[in-house]
Amino acid sequence: MVKVLKFPSTELLATKLGSYILEKQAKALSTKDTFNVAISGGSLIKVLNLCLVQDKEVNSKIAWDKLNIYFCDERIVQLDHPDSNFGAFKSIVFDKLSKEIQDKITVYPLNTSLIKDASAAENESIATDYASILPKENGFDLLLLGCGPDGHTCSLFPDEKHRYLLEEVTKTVVWCHDSPKPPPNRITITFPVINNTRDIAFVAEGESKQPIMHEIFDLKKSTLPTTMINDANDKKVSWFVDDAAFEKVQTNEYY
Numbered sequence: 195m196v197k198v199l200k201f202p203s204t205e206l207l208a209t210k211l212g213s214y215i216l217e218k219q220a221k222a223l224s225t226k227d228t229f230n231v232a233i234s235g236g237s238l239i240k241v242l243n244l245c246l247v248q249d250k251e252v253n254s255k256i257a258w259d260k261l262n263i264y265f266c267d268e269r270i271v272q273l274d275h276p277d278s279n280f281g282a283f284k285s286i287v288f289d290k291l292s293k294e295i296q297d298k299i300t301v302y303p304l305n306t307s308l309i310k311d312a313s314a315a316e317n318e319s320i321a322t323d324y325a326s327i328l329p330k331e332n333g334f335d336l337l338l339l340g341c342g343p344d345g346h347t348c349s350l351f352p353d354e355k356h357r358y359l360l361e362e363v364t365k366t367v368v369w370c371h372d373s374p375k376p377p378p379n380r381i382t383i384t385f386p387v388i389n390n391t392r393d394i395a396f397v398a399e400g401e402s403k404q405p406i407m408h409e410i411f412d413l414k415k416s417t418l419p420t421t422m423i424n425d426a427n428d429k430k431v432s433w434f435v436d437d438a439a440f441e442k443v444q445t446n447e448y449y
């Protein structure tokens with residue numbers, strides 16, 4: 195069963211997420227010399243500022259020279275565009291780290307030189323280029339994911355039009371056309387990558403997440419990408435939620 199960790203504040207959630215990240219780092223570094231983490235966009239990045247930058251204990255224990263940061267999904271915009279997930283990570287986390295740490299950490303942004311226009315061939319090349327830089331044999335050690343109010347995660351959306359994203363069984367990165375959440379053009383990792391990851395953490399906070407938390411945890415709606423990840427990965431999955439997001443969830447089977 196997936197695990198739910200519930201907190202009264204973002205600060206407490208971030209403290210626990212920081213310890214969780216250190217635990218997964220130790221697990222990764224016990225078998226190899228890299229810690230490969232992929233992150234989502236959205237509000238998660240602000241939580242990462244709290245645990246990786248503000249929490250001095252976590253900050254001092256991260257093996258920055260072993261840490262590789264990838265993006266679970268990325269919006270097809272230049273890296274300095276306000277919609278870029280890399281751009282958000284850079285301004286909210288990376289730029290706030292010391293120069294010494296910045297020199298050690300490795301971040302894998304989208305190759306924006308491939309962005310020309312939205313023609314199909316170019317779409318394909320941006321996705322395949324990002325796929326080519328993902329960790330090969332062992333996959334990711336950790337995914338840090340958000341959850342949209344419609345149950346999407348990464349840029350895997352639950353509506354019929356985007357079913358092709360959920361049904362992808364071969365490609366590791368695909369183009370998400372006409373995303374319901376702006377901006378419309380994105381790339382996203384797929385289930386073959388997600389299900390090959392060692393550990394997965396979701397972060398969901400705030401009142402706006404109440405209806406979807408009910409659908410995921412009480413109704414276990416199987417068409418939602420988030421529920422699909424829970425079902426396929428079971429014990430590998432931990433949800434970090436706040437009281438507000440979980441207020442309408444009735445079951446307590448996950449604690």
Ligand SMILES: O=C(O)[C@H](O)[C@@H](O)[C@H](O)[C@H](O)COP(=O)(O)O
Nearest residue numbers: 234235236237340341342347348
């Ligand atoms: O780039 C993106 O849009 C995301 O990767 C997306 O999957 C996000 O994590 C969720 O939409 C939750 O976002 P919030 O936490 O901001 O609601």
